[in-house]
Amino acid sequence: MNKLLPNFESALTQLIASPSISSNLAEWDHGNREVIDLLASWFETLGFSITIQPVPNTRNKFNMLAQLGTGEGGLLLAGHSDTVPFDDNRWQSDPLNVTKQDDKFFGLGTCDMKGFFAFILQVARQVDAKQLKKPLYVLATADEETTMAGARFFAEQQLIKPDVAIIGEPTELVPVVMHKGHMSHRISVAGQSGHSSKPALGVNAIEIIHQIIGQLLALKQDLCSKYQNQAFDVPEPTLNLGAISGGDNANRICGHCNLDIDMRALPGLKDEELVHWLSEALKPIAEQYPGRITMEELHPPCPSFGQADSHGLLTVAEEISGHQCCAVNYCTEAPYIQSLGCDTIVLGPGSINQAHQPDEFLAYDQIDETLRVLTAMIQRYCMQD
Known part of the structure; x- marks a missing residue:
């Protein structure tokens, strides 16, 4: 384990403290370079190769792709680096400073969805690159909360073709395999x-x-x-x-x-x-x-999204997560990631009920289970032939 890297709480705190609001209003909109550079530095320390690309037609927004291992297929862990705007007056704590209370981490983006990258970092610290038989990818996109410009641009590029992609939106670790457009x-x-x-x-x-x-x-x-x-x-x-x-x-x-x-x-x-x-x-x-x-x-x-169980991903996701696959009414970056040619699910810690709300939080009881699920997915899709 690399001792220079932050633990889960520290990583979450640093990510939340870096504003990356997406808004159609220029006065609210932030660039996301600070978050992207933070993620890039962490994953580069772990031996990942890093690609950072500006997203066209945005206000200083970037995507980051990190890759560990070589070869075809593998697993992509994907999420967006931006958050929605916030109203200070409706929060009981500072939205950009992680507050611990009642067995919860409060802060803007704790569940939707900067927290997912803090989980990935902790799991990736345990991965021995020499044991990888297929690559592990980490993707951080821009502007999901407005135009989804980052995911659209990444899909257009077709830089990678993993076997499987997991988008870590807050689903309480229930695999989502369909959503509306x-x-x-x-x-x-x-x-x-x-x-x-x-x-x-x-x-x-x-x-x-x-x-x-x-x-x-x-x-x-x-x-x-x-x-x-x-x-x-x-x-x-x-x-x-x-x-x-x-x-x-x-x-x-x-x-x-x-x-x-x-x-x-x-x-x-x-x-x-x-x-x-x-x-x-x-x-x-x-x-x-x-x-x-x-x-x-x-x-x-x-677009709307639907994933068939053509290669067994849905079965694997249900077995590892312990939950049956479901459909949701909101939309995600899944159709763009799926267009890379990979089987795709949406599965992540936290609840959609906390997303876009004052006093957004991630409950402590999601931590160990999320680490277990992500570890099992990496073993299944990156360490087996």
């Missing part, structure tokens, strides 16, 4: 403002949005009736009316209105299909009001 759009209506006493001289954008909402609710019901997957606790694709804004005064005809929506596809439904159905739902109203209705993406879409 996510896309969000803004539907904008350009009306014609005017004095409210003469409505015929204007075009009320709110009234058009009212018609659009009717069409969207009909689409929502149609998707629910046609597509179901009982592996999910919300078994249908979802369509959410998330935000609406428009108009400026009660005595003016509303000249402009925006409606923001999100849709979450089941595995097997393609993003293009949802966009097509969305466009078809809006088509009758767009024909009635030519040139007044537009639709744009708010964020790049994340």
